[in-house]
Amino acid sequence: xxxxxxxxxxxxxxxxxxxxxxxxxxxxxxxxxxxxxxxxxxxxxxxxxxxxxxxxxxxxxxxxxxxxxxxxxxxxxxxxxxxxxxxxxxxxxxxxxxxxxxxxxxxxxxxxxxxxxxxxxxxxxxxxxxxxxxxxxxxxxxxxxxxxxxxxxxxxxxxxxxxxxxxxxxxxxxxxxxx
Amino acid sequence: xxxxxxxxxxxxxxxxxxxxxxxxxxxxxxxxxxxxxxxxxxxxxxxxxxxxxxxxxxxxxxxxxxxxxxxxxxxxxxxxxxxxxxxxxxxxxxxxxxxxxxxxxxxxxxxxxxxxxxxxxxxxxxxxxxxxxxxxxxxxxxxxxxxxxxxxxxxxxxxxxxxxxxxxxxxxxxxxxxx
DNA sequence: TAGTACATGTAACAGGTTACATGATTGA
DNA sequence: TCAATCATGTAACCTGTTACATGTACTA
Numbered sequence: 001x002x003x004x005x006x007x008x009x010x011x012x013x014x015x016x017x018x019x020x021x022x023x024x025x026x027x028x029x030x031x032x033x034x035x036x037x038x039x040x041x042x043x044x045x046x047x048x049x050x051x052x053x054x055x056x057x058x059x060x061x062x063x064x065x066x067x068x069x070x071x072x073x074x075x076x077x078x079x080x081x082x083x084x085x086x087x088x089x090x091x092x093x094x095x096x097x098x099x100x101x102x103x104x105x106x107x108x109x110x111x112x113x114x115x116x117x118x119x120x121x122x123x124x125x126x127x128x129x130x131x132x133x134x135x136x137x138x139x140x141x142x143x144x145x146x147x148x149x150x151x152x153x154x155x156x157x158x159x160x161x162x163x164x165x166x167x168x169x170x171x172x173x174x175x176x177x178x179x
Numbered sequence: 180x181x182x183x184x185x186x187x188x189x190x191x192x193x194x195x196x197x198x199x200x201x202x203x204x205x206x207x208x209x210x211x212x213x214x215x216x217x218x219x220x221x222x223x224x225x226x227x228x229x230x231x232x233x234x235x236x237x238x239x240x241x242x243x244x245x246x247x248x249x250x251x252x253x254x255x256x257x258x259x260x261x262x263x264x265x266x267x268x269x270x271x272x273x274x275x276x277x278x279x280x281x282x283x284x285x286x287x288x289x290x291x292x293x294x295x296x297x298x299x300x301x302x303x304x305x306x307x308x309x310x311x312x313x314x315x316x317x318x319x320x321x322x323x324x325x326x327x328x329x330x331x332x333x334x335x336x337x338x339x340x341x342x343x344x345x346x347x348x349x350x351x352x353x354x355x356x357x358x
Numbered sequence: 359t360a361g362t363a364c365a366t367g368t369a370a371c372a373g374g375t376t377a378c379a380t381g382a383t384t385g386a
Numbered sequence: 387t388c389a390a391t392c393a394t395g396t397a398a399c400c401t402g403t404t405a406c407a408t409g410t411a412c413t414a
């Protein structure tokens with residue numbers, strides 16, 4: 001259900017093709033949602049059937065036609081109603097925590113390299129978020145409301161990545177005592 | 180895929196019925212995985228078919244029979260092999276961040292109550308984790324390796340909840356300036 | 359007598375992943 | 387010439403949710 005609304009949210013900002021929406025999820029929007037291109041195309045089809053979006057076919061020379069989707073009045077009102085409804089917290093599902101839980105099945109150095117890789121991945125994510133923040137929100141004090149709210153979603157991503165990095169350091173410190 | 184391994188991890192610790200595994204996910208194990216009872220029963224059936232677990236029927240007076248599952252040698256070696264494989268980081272999917280992203284569609288007080296509720300939920304989660312930590316790991320310095328690794332999974336949950344609480348405060352401070 | 363805990367499941371559907379499929383253009 | 391980018395999709399499968407179904411025992 002949420003994916004539809006995530007797509008509507010992006011389309012509201014800027015009418016786009018499925019391909020462009022997929023790019024968005026790979027970029028800064030990735031700090032709050034993620035979907036594969038197959039899922040996006042299927043979901044856009046459903047939104048079209050529901051009549052929440054309009055489609056405009058844009059022929060292109062030498063490339064397949066682009067289907068540009070945009071949110072119509074019905075879609076906008078559905079998105080607004082959904083936004084007003086409360087949101088539950090998301091349960092945690094973390095493969096790496098299962099692996100740590102049964103960590104004594106493997107050698108400590110195996111866990112160590114898992115956690116080191118995780119730390120690196122979150123470092124890279126944090127760096128990406130920081131680049132985006134520096135580029136789009138260099139002076140967060142004086143942003144229009146809309147932009148400030150978006151800046152806050154990025155802040156969430158940054159805090160998230162930072163908290164993982166700190167935890168990895170805590171785990172690595174412990175694992176180091178096992179050698 | 181991960182759910183099977185999460186179940187194996189719990190069963191390795193202590194042979195259990197589907198009902199008991201579901202309880203575990205609702206409790207402290209919830210800091211790294213979550214599944215509904217329907218999913219658990221289906222997955223246990225698959226593990227049985229694969230021959231990774233053994234089942235023992237325990238008749239009970241006045242209650243339906245219990246099916247106690249335990250990990251056998253094959254299951255154990257599969258879990259070990261899986262644990263040794265690297266784990267990817269989990270993409271973020273947060274409904275509340277979509278709502279914040281399109282937050283200007285609703286009145287600021289609506290966002291405020293969403294975030295306040297979120298803050299409360301994470302406070303409650305943190306309190307639950309702290310209770311578990313105090314009960315099971317009162318002296319984390321001197322734990323056997325197995326227990327210390329479990330303690331670290333709890334620490335991850337605590338850091339996670341704390342980071343959400345801090346972020347909620349940041350958002351609430353901003354929303355307060357809008358009135 | 360109503361609700362909760364115990365204990366298991368089926369069926370239908372929705373959400374998400376993996377593999378396959380097409381085909382032009384651009385840059386290394 | 388090989389890979390990447392642009393651009394869309396189908397089919398099969400696996401994962402996860404919701405609703406339904408059964409039945410006892412205990413507690414408020």
